[in-house]
Amino acid sequence: MTKAPTVEDVARVAGVSRQTVSNVVNTPAIVREATRIRVEAAIAELGYRPHAAARRLRTRRSSTIGIHLDPYAGGIAGVVLDRFVHALTERASERDMRVLLYAARTAEEEIDRLGDLLEGGEVDAVVVTGTFHGDPRTGWLNERGLPFVSFGRPWGEDDVAAPAHLWVDVDGAAGTRAATEHLRAGGARRVAFL
Known part of the structure; x- marks a missing residue:
């Protein structure tokens, strides 16, 4: 079984920080377009999906x-x-x-x-x-x-x-x-x- 890609994996492939990946996932409007596109490409390439439980803890929303x-x-x-x-x-x-x-x-x-x-x-x-x-x-x-x-x-x-x-x-x-x-x-x- 292959380990699911992490936010760190996406950051490494996109050449950005972990926080930038988080910003693209949670508040993409604050990220420069070129950076956002590069991070989104890395997300697609790796098949990254944000961890729902972690997001719920961070946002205090259950969705x-x-x-x-x-x-x-x-x-x-x-x-x-x-x-x-x-x-x-x-x-x-x-x-x-x-x-x-x-x-x-x-x-x-x-x-x-x-x-x-x-x-x-x-x-x-x-x-x-x-x-x-x-x-x-x-x-x-x-x-x-x-x-x-x-x-x-x-x-x-x-x-x-x-x-x-x-x-x-x-x-x-x-x-x-x-x-x-x-x-x-x-x-x-x-x-x-x-």
Whole structure:
């Protein structure tokens, strides 16, 4: 088994200091372009990958998004959440981030779980699912300054123009309208929605 290349190996091949390699990896904008290109070439040649655990210790960030996994209830809601979690995981991976799934039976249990994850430095952000009117999780997250978005509306008076927090959801009305227009364009005269 070949030993993985280190930051020192990259520095030696590129003819720069260890700190310059670190700067290229973490804050490339501060490095002169010619130097950055030389270091990036050495990284590619050696197949160097920064050590994720060391980076987390140094930056004090986990690069992890927590998401509550609702119990599978079947139907369209389960399919939509499944597709959302897959898309979130793919996009996070493209940005060298991870997704941590956790379960809880109640909002109060979830708050306890989130407290453990936050205290342990295991998550940098959260996606809240299964929102409901008077949801205590969003207030708890706001009080602690943990970045979050909900997959589901905030259930406030004005969710669109002045939402209580960032959120995403499926636009059921637009989907129904698009399906109806598609059927009508195909010649259907009577359309029903069950």
